[in-house]
Amino acid sequence: MVILPIILIVFYGLGTDGENLQHLKDTVLLKYIGTTAKLLLFVSILSLIFGIGSAFIVTFYEFRFQKTYTIGLVLPFVIPAYILGFIYSDIFGYYSYLHIFLMDLGFKNYFDVLNFNTVSFVLALALYPYIYLMVRASFLKNANTLLRPALSLGMSKEKALFRVVLPLNRVAIVGGLSLVLMETISEYGVVSYYGVDTLSTAVFKSWFDMGDSGSASYISSIAMIFILVILLIEKFSQGRARYTAESASLPFEKIKLKGIKAFFVHTFLSIPLLFGFVLPFIWIVNYTFKYAKERIDEEFFIVILNSFVASAFASFIIIILAVILAYTYRLAPSIYTKYINKFASLGYSMPGAVVAIGIIILFADFDHYLIENFGFKELLLSGTLFALVFGYVVRFLAVGLSSVLSSFEKVELNINKASRNLGKTPLQTLFQIELPLLKNSLIIAYILVFIDTIKELPLTLILRPFNYETLATKTYELAINEMVQESAVYAFCIILICFIPIIFNLKDHK
């Protein structure tokens, strides 16, 4: 069911001739593929540096504000990439206050931010928390068993990092990275505003500009090839790494840092924190206070409620589906179940607008069928909240599934076997033994999905019912009308809502 819209998109146009395909091939397609590959590379490198580097430092070292950093480094996650993009253009663009200030000081040359490099930087900042979160959880789990022995055997710290820590946490690293890459491929908002043409651009161009679904599905399949490569790498990294780890991690001693080393650590950590969160947050707070009066009316609270309800509900369904899929895979890890899981995740790698069209096709056909054959008077599902929530599920199941899968990995398979040997059914085992053990990981998975859905924009715009606004659509509406500052109030609410669960959760996690 969840895969249907994706299949529809990929195959929808295959029957048609795709008359513009040759044109695209002759002109822009190769360039777009090149740009996509380059963007994936840049975003990977940057987000790996931010993600692994900071996870390593906050896990294994002790220094001032270490706990603040630990929580703070997750925060860039709550600012949607498109908002970050608008904010950066507002702060650093031509004739921004900064530029004027520098001109007053006599600086002649200034840089253009509306380009490829900024997009790479912005996407890496917005997405590295996926890697950070997954890798840090993995580090915490493995810290004692892996790093300590290596160090006590006389390995240098650098060597230990590359020889022991990174290889043994590769599942988490690649898992986080593949989420980052899929988000990057499906990104359209920031790349189009900054004039960077990726495969998403080509899909939009052929389908929405030229009305040519044939070419669009062809290009979508090229994007799918990128995704398959990513998934293969992920699979390769997991290899036979189904080792059963220690079930409880003992507290371990962190290495204390002082002086020049501490200074370097602070500098390193403050880059993602400062640029990914502090700076944009100050901007948002500043304009929130400036425009709050004009923007806070009855509609404002309805918008918050809409966002909250749809996201909470969709995330709930996603986690339930993810648990079912992951548990099936756990009990019967065949190629078949594995590929079901991979396919269920494909929605994540497609632009939200494209997924939305797939769902419209699916539901409209279904509704027409009901009307023609069962005497229904109007469209049943199209244009309803159900369609929207369904869209979120298709799009973000991958996020829930990958976190749930990795949290199942942490519970020893022997526990499951033991329980069933003692006569419990698989379902009893799931509900009485495994889920309680997984409670914390599931909550984290829920939060991740919730944040993703509340930030979601393109799919929401197309699928939403009449008069339905979310925080994301309101932010976008103002930003796109070039009233970026006024959108701050809504961006602020997105951040605030995402904030609460994160803080709560990290508090009892250390």
Added chain:
Amino acid sequence: MLKKLIAGVVLVSSIVYASSEVNVYSHRHYDSDKQLFKMFEDKTGIKVNIVKAKANELMMRLEKEGKNSPADIFITADVGRLYLAQSKGLFQKIDSQYLNETIPEQLREKDGYWFGLTKRARVIVYNKDKVKPSELSTYEDLTAPKWNKRVIIRKSSNIYNQSLLASMIDSQGREKAKIWAEGIVKNMGRAPTGSDRDQMKAVVAGVGDVAIVNTYYVGQLLNSKKSNEVMVGKKMGVFFPNQGEGERGTHINISGAGVTLSSKNRDNAIKLLEFLASPEAQKVFAEANYEYPANPNVKASKLIQSLGTFKEDSIELYKYGVYNAEAVKIFDEVNWK
């Protein structure tokens, strides 16, 4: 008996339901529109329901929902999309004496498939410190060597650029239109990126000296709450190109609407369109968003009036839609990002 009663209740309630609302799919994301729909609701008691998204995506939704679509009105910010919706059979003919009398012929479809509500001109803006208006003449002139590295314009995926090129395909043929696009790419001060406002900021920053933008963005800059944007607006001169003897006039585009073929609240839909064309509503369009009102009896905002009057390109607007796909292809061929 009970059955009849229920049927009756359903019938009555569906009539009441139907007669008290109108459903709109709109590409326009402006606060002014919200205000207008509110005015309409207060005046008529007809509830306006809205879904806002990009025109092409809404069109696809309309198409797939087909004759069962709940939408009554489809509003776009560009005439090319209106034409496309018409050619896909999404609109129905509307014969409203009021609309026909109020909206000039050029701004509406001849059979009543769609009606322009506001008008915008795509003009040349220049840095007053560096360029004299006497150096400017036509869109075509911007491809001359003297403008090398001095022209700034946004991406080709932007519908206003597509319509501008489509108008050239119509007036001069594909070959000449392509040569023009090639010439502009050659003279670009930077690769296209950002919004119309960003183009003007880049001009003031010296990345180029002239830009092609829609008039209302100038108004928005001058009335911005941010002092740096007002500064940018003040440094911009506005030039209406192609005004000379025998030249075709400045490129205009419309934001407009049509009643959908599937409409279940046709009368309300017409009422809403008539209201949007009325002086009362047109004034809001003009003042709040610095667009030119479609209704000739309503004046543009003071600020827009101060830019002066100009000769408009008299092309039949639907042609932007006819040549849209061709324009998109030309942009790709000449590597206009």
